[in-house]
Amino acid sequence: MKQPERHRHGYVDRRESIRLLTGFLAGSPLLLAQQDPFRDHSRIPSIDELIDVFDFEALAYEKLPRSAYNYTAYGAAGEFTLRRNREVFKWIELIPKGVVNVSSIDTTTEILGTRMNFPIMVAPTAGHTALHPSGEAGTHEGCTAAAETPMIVSHAASMPIEEIAASASGPIWVQLYPSPDIETNRKPLEKAQAAGARAVVVTVDQEAAFYERALHDRNLAGRRSRRIRRPRRDLNRYRIPVKRLWYEWKLFDQLRSFINMPMLAKGVLIAEDAKRCIEHGLDGIVVSNHGGRALDYSPSSLEVLPEIVDVVAGRVPVLIDSGFRRGSDILKALAFGASAVCLGRVPRWGLGAFGPPGAQRILEIVQAELVMAMAHSGRPTLASIDRSLVRADLP
């Protein structure tokens, strides 16, 4: 506790010196080098020993190639938003009711025609084969086994959507990174509809995002060949990729012509944009900062949820993601009026740690946590969850 003050006082007393020396020795790489380098790997816990989502993250870290773990972990730039996505939950407290009959808890809901046993979905995330050979098919299997959790298949999935859809029976939605040539979007969307996708989520954030830490990994791996400022045709004069700078509202009007399913926009963080989404006929909104991977210093999605729910006023469902890890996290979003919560990294940790059974288990844990959180707070149905459940001290 005294530590930050130490240098100001300009002296170190004897006790403190010994403490510091001990700390110094404990942190010494020389001491560390004498220890068993395989210590950390000597025992991998079994799936039943993992209690919450965070246990899976540690295991995924142990089991995965560092690049796959890191790709899942990254946030944009200095990762301020990545951290804030977790901090926000401390600013919102639950105010439970105790005298309520909670002998049966009902978590079922229906969003845009998709029936769900829990208001929980799997967010679209890229490249699952890097996490497990079963890839997205494995995730879908795990989802279906976990009370038919709907999975939103990423546009950057590592296998064709037909294959993913065929691997299990649960509902799937599909996510699109739109192309400027509108016709180019037709094929993936038609393929997804044919495979049974029931809604499309158009991701429109991350216009020029950058995972700075990816460069560290590149450096550590000794690959440094790509010079940042080498002139490239797809970079503008400020050296940023132009690929996604063309987005305009009319995109949604144009996409409408080849979609027979509900369309949602993902990446909304301000009320004005939510309003415009509705004006442009979107059937739903996903409040998201892309898990802290879009614009750094964006707010956490949960802190802006209330203003967005207010302006939407029930006209379309409002989904949310970014930072959700626990049942109680989900409950807080529901209290502010979210229709469902999407999990991005959580199922990735499950799949990375144990393959499809891991994806299943990690979702089941969150589902059970939500049920417990509802019971403990005296809210047995989704309809009974409202803003009186939360006391928020939002910035």
Added chain:
Amino acid sequence: MARIGSLPAATLLIRAQRSPQIIGEPPGRIPPLDELVNSLEFEPVAQRKLDDAAFNAISGGNRSGFDHIVFRPRLMVNTQNLDLTTELFGDAMFTPILIGPASHQNRFHPEGELAMARGASAAQAAMVVADRSDHPVERIAAEAGGPLWYQAYPESDGHSLLSRIHKAVEAGCKAVCITVGTPYGQIGSNGYPRLSTLPPMGNPAFDWNYIDRIRRSVTAPLLLKGVMSAEEAKTAVKNGIQGIVVSNHGGGFVHGLAEPITVLPEIVDAVGGRAPVLVDGGFRRGSDVLKALIFGAKAVLISRPALWGLAAYGAEGVRTVVELLQTELARDLAMVGAANPQDLSRDFVKISRR
């Protein structure tokens, strides 16, 4: 009574903490330039190149104010024609990022200001030449491809000051910043503070008349650097000053000075568009710069990051630091949903108590 710590190891530890080191990296390693990914990473490399005195002069910087400003990004804004061009006193600058003035740059690199000017030009950035430079302004100007400004301290001997300013303007400096609010040196720059050795650095008789005399004899636009209150900014503009640089001089002179980014909005309001408002102090990220632009600053000066680049890698380091910041700014501008700084407004941020 303060005592000196008795165990050398403890001292060692304290030193070790001041010298951030990448785990697994040999101490003192100077990584190849293209390994560095943001401006902050140049600081520890600079430290490995410099002695304590030189490094202390450019270490640190407070940017905690930026953590209380979050963006309100807008979607679906076409930014294909992203344009950061910034007009200042008739020059079209590539981006609103300038290299701020810093004295005696030979402390950081054998070629000092000459290397800095080369790096600045390579990154198409304007550079503010410090009054106390280790190279003559015309030599610096010969190295620079982009616009140069000049910075001067008000001195009792106004004549020599004026002749230096005239020389600088003749050498091509397009604007002149008079630094205010630094009568003494940096804390710790001259041993422990003692009253007997406090040489006034500036001019004790400094006042608006003095500034007026300079203004009337200098043809280039005159800016005041170090304005921290709306009140003083207003007075400055009323007295014919053509630009304001909000600055606390990097925070090294008095503990507890406000952070420039936090006083910027009220100063912009007070000036009301009558003169460009610039700002410096703690800018390390493109998002920091974007916040200043959102509050109405016309441009931002960065000093320490450029000096870290200079110390660590010479002109190429300066260029890389500035380019990294330009690129971050461009990314963030696109993602906040504006194609150019003129499209920004305070609706793009929210002040956060957290």
